[in-house]
Amino acid sequence: xxxxxxxxxxxxxxxxxxxxxxSLDKKALSEKITQLLxxxxxxxxxxxxxxxxxxxxxxxxxxxxxxLALHTWPELDxxxxxxxxxxxxxxxxxxxxxVHSGLVSFLEPGRIETHRVHR
Amino acid sequence: xxxxxxxxxxxxxxxxxxxxxxSLDKKALSEKITQLLxxxxxxxxxxxxxxxxxxxxxxxxxxxxxxLALHTWPELDxxxxxxxxxxxxxxxxxxxxxVHSGLVSFLEPGRIETHRVHR
Numbered sequence: 001x002x003x004x005x006x007x008x009x010x011x012x013x014x015x016x017x018x019x020x021x022x023s024l025d026k027k028a029l030s031e032k033i034t035q036l037l038x039x040x041x042x043x044x045x046x047x048x049x050x051x052x053x054x055x056x057x058x059x060x061x062x063x064x065x066x067x068l069a070l071h072t073w074p075e076l077d078x079x080x081x082x083x084x085x086x087x088x089x090x091x092x093x094x095x096x097x098x099v100h101s102g103l104v105s106f107l108e109p110g111r112i113e114t115h116r117v118h119r
Numbered sequence: 120x121x122x123x124x125x126x127x128x129x130x131x132x133x134x135x136x137x138x139x140x141x142s143l144d145k146k147a148l149s150e151k152i153t154q155l156l157x158x159x160x161x162x163x164x165x166x167x168x169x170x171x172x173x174x175x176x177x178x179x180x181x182x183x184x185x186x187l188a189l190h191t192w193p194e195l196d197x198x199x200x201x202x203x204x205x206x207x208x209x210x211x212x213x214x215x216x217x218v219h220s221g222l223v224s225f226l227e228p229g230r231i232e233t234h235r236v237h238r
Contacts, residue, residue: 005197007195045177046169047167048181050181058164060167060186062179064171067177069203071186071205073126078124078126080203086190086192115236115238117131119133
């Protein structure tokens with residue numbers, strides 16, 4: 001197949017009224033992300049987690065297919081979540097949607113706003 | 120100041136006809152990113168670089184203010200670039216715009232397409 005850019009999809013969500021961020025454990029989050037990536041045949045190349053003093057977690061996961069990122073603001077019951085996959089070797093759009101919806105189910109927000117950017 | 124979500128800006132660009140990705144050196148790229156972040160008072164927490172066999176680089180930079188990411192497809196003269204900053208402690212929007220434009224100048228694309236998402 002001949003590819004021309006744009007080659008992928010970037011799903012960006014804001015999760016509001018998400019009380020779960022207050023008790024969000026880095027280990028539980030990491031396990032959930034790793035499991036969802038594995039179940040959907042996406043390949044993790046590396047990861048970086050940071051816990052802020054006073055609360056808040058940043059997670060950056062490098063994928064062979066691009067990346068996943070998550071940032072929490074416990075004091076606002078708020079977090080942002082994104083997954084970006086290229087569809088270069090095969091179409092990973094469905095896998096990205098499944099990882100995204102799996103994480104949203106896990107995080108249980110009161111309200112969610114999602115943008116999809118083709119790039 | 121009282122903050123309510125959304126708390127930041129995410130600038131996402133696609134850079135087309137970017138011949139420079141063919142000779143893009145991880146070290147030069149890392150130095151440029153680090154310099155631009157420093158010049159604009161953004162704080163790097165950690166970074167992950169990956170060079171793909173046969174070409175292509177992924178760069179994920181965790182910031183105290185959120186993240187920066189870059190993915191290249193040398194065979195398509197194409198790359199995607201993004202910077203996401205929260206404006207929680209102070210307004211980092213101008214700093215994000217400057218880092219973004221500094222990287223675009225450095226990468227010299229023939230054409231660029233940019234989306235800005237408030238989140």
